[in-house]
Amino acid sequence: MAADFRDAVDQHIARSAVQKGMRWGWKAPRSIYLLPFLYAQYPGLKFIHVLRDGRDMAFSKNQNQLRKHGPKVLSWRERSFNAEPVRSILLWARVNIGAAEFGETRLPEDYLAVRFEDLCAKPVETTAHIMRFLGDDLDAASIARAEIAPPRSMGRWRRQPPAVVSKLEQAAQTALRKFGYLD
Numbered sequence: 001m002a003a004d005f006r007d008a009v010d011q012h013i014a015r016s017a018v019q020k021g022m023r024w025g026w027k028a029p030r031s032i033y034l035l036p037f038l039y040a041q042y043p044g045l046k047f048i049h050v051l052r053d054g055r056d057m058a059f060s061k062n063q064n065q066l067r068k069h070g071p072k073v074l075s076w077r078e079r080s081f082n083a084e085p086v087r088s089i090l091l092w093a094r095v096n097i098g099a100a101e102f103g104e105t106r107l108p109e110d111y112l113a114v115r116f117e118d119l120c121a122k123p124v125e126t127t128a129h130i131m132r133f134l135g136d137d138l139d140a141a142s143i144a145r146a147e148i149a150p151p152r153s154m155g156r157w158r159r160q161p162p163a164v165v166s167k168l169e170q171a172a173q174t175a176l177r178k179f180g181y182l183d
Contacts, residue, residue: 002041023134032099033069039106047107048130049099052116053181054092054172055157055165058085066091089168093175100178115179120150 013024029050031038038045066088070079078090103111112133119126123144131140157165169176176182 001037005037005041030065030069032095035099035102036106039102044110045107046110046134047099047103047112048133049096049103049111049113050116050119051096051113051179053155053157054089054096054176054179055168055181056154057092058089058168059156059160060088060153063088065095069095083164083167085164085168086171089172093172097175097178113179117154119148120154123148 025046032049035047038047063084066084070087070091073091073094074087078087081087081090100113103113112130114126114130124141127144127148128140131138131143157168169182173182
């Protein structure tokens with residue numbers, strides 16, 4: 001797997017750019033599942049962990065993560081829950097807690113957690129924080145204006161029945177609290 005990964009990276013990035021020390025990266029949400037592997041390949045990597053409220057993720061129409069990774073991440077008991085939103089938030093909680101624990105312990109200076117909601121609510125400030133983390137002096141305001149637009153789906157969990165939201169919050173309360181989504 002390591003050799004195949006390196007070959008894919010070499011094909012994607014000009015070898016001369018890497019040899020010259022140019023920085024490179026990618027946005028692929030499923031990289032979260034491979035964080036220990038990626039760190040083993042690139043011990044100096046910086047990881048930006050973008051989180052979105054698990055309650056919003058639980059009500060997303062796109063449940064590909066749950067279908068693809070739920071069988072491996074969730075216990076047989078958790079997979080048997082009838083409510084898809086509950087299974088979805090359990091997956092969200094388990095994967096994000098695991099990534100945060102790995103990042104905080106193994107990459108303390110090279111790990112940054114960013115809440116998507118903060119990026120949308122305070123785009124310039126949050127983008128500037130990301131730029132400082134990367135050691136870059138790019139203009140955060142112009143990047144934020146060009147790249148950040150809050151989706152209409154943000155906060156969709158607030159339109160759900162309170163009893164259903166309560167079940168989600170109970171199922172994932174540790175993760176929701178850790179990431180600042182619950183008091």
